[in-house]
Amino acid sequence: EVQILESGGGxxxxxxxxxxxxxxxxxxxxxxxxxxVRQAPGKGLEWLSSIGGGxxxxxxxxxxxxxxxxxRDNSKNTIYLQMHSLRxxxxxxxxCAKARHGGSYRDPDNWGQGTLVTVxx
Amino acid sequence: xxxxxxxxxxxxxxxxxxxxCTRSSGTIASNYVQWYQQRPGSAPTTVIYEDDQxxxxxxxxxxxxxxxxxxxxxxTISGLRTEDEADYYCQSYDSTIWVFGGGTKLTVL
Numbered sequence: 655e656v657q658i659l660e661s662g663g664g665x666x667x668x669x670x671x672x673x674x675x676x677x678x679x680x681x682x683x684x685x686x687x688x689x690x691v692r693q694a695p696g697k698g699l700e701w702l703s704s705i706g707g708g709x710x711x712x713x714x715x716x717x718x719x720x721x722x723x724x725x726r727d728n729s730k731n732t733i734y735l736q737m738h739s740l741r742x743x744x745x746x747x748x749x750c751a752k753a754r755h756g757g758s759y760r761d762p763d764n765w766g767q768g769t770l771v772t773v774x775x
Numbered sequence: 776x777x778x779x780x781x782x783x784x785x786x787x788x789x790x791x792x793x794x795x796c797t798r799s800s801g802t803i804a805s806n807y808v809q810w811y812q813q814r815p816g817s818a819p820t821t822v823i824y825e826d827d828q829x830x831x832x833x834x835x836x837x838x839x840x841x842x843x844x845x846x847x848x849x850x851t852i853s854g855l856r857t858e859d860e861a862d863y864y865c866q867s868y869d870s871t872i873w874v875f876g877g878g879t880k881l882t883v884l
Contacts, residue, residue: 689873691875698875698876698877698878699811699819699866699878700875701872701875704871704873713872749818749819754824759871760868761807761824761866761867761868762866762873763821763824765818765819765820766818767818768818
């Protein structure tokens with residue numbers, strides 16, 4: 655059974671930094687693209703970043719490019735989202751998701767339960 | 776490209792409802808479309824993938840299709856139940872980017 659668990663959310667001041675973690679199990683982690691998606695309160699889903707399974711090639715939405723860094727440690731079945739220069743509009747539930755097919759960036763199938771990031775002074 | 780969904784739909788228990796997802800540019804058939812259900816306070820779960828495929832465990836009351844003439848995908852839920860009340864998101868991809876529709880709130884009155 656695939657399990658995905660995010661952690662690291664919390665309250666941070668505008669301009670601050672936070673690192674989210676996502677640990678996964680139940681599949682061959684290193685073979686799969688993993689992604690981050692967020693959902694602001696009362697809003698829809700917004701893709702932020704994806705990272706390839708092997709070499710870990712990363713892609714970012716324009717809204718976070720240059721501020722967020724997606725990385726992975728396949729030995730720990732974990733991906734990370736390092737967030738800098740946080741803004742009030744970054745406040746959201748952050749989800750980690752596994753791509754449906756190994757090696758493909760096409761679409762997510764399994765999602766974690768999310769971790770809440772609050773940006774406020 | 777963008778995916779546009781109606782903001783909300785409502786229907787009675789036992790009836791059938793269809794939620795549309797219109798692609799703004801490019802052909803709807805160019806890339807598979809997925810549908811996710813999100814109940815309040817929960818993470819999204821897949822109800823349809825690759826246009827019309829149902830994951831195991833999803834009842835056959837849920838079906839997906841694409842329409843070339845309107846350049847859109849549709850999620851149809853038949854025999855509506857109160858537990859189907861949720862937000863539904865369509866999703867496709869542009870190379871390595873996951874593109875989501877704005878979501879449709881389904882109310883089962």
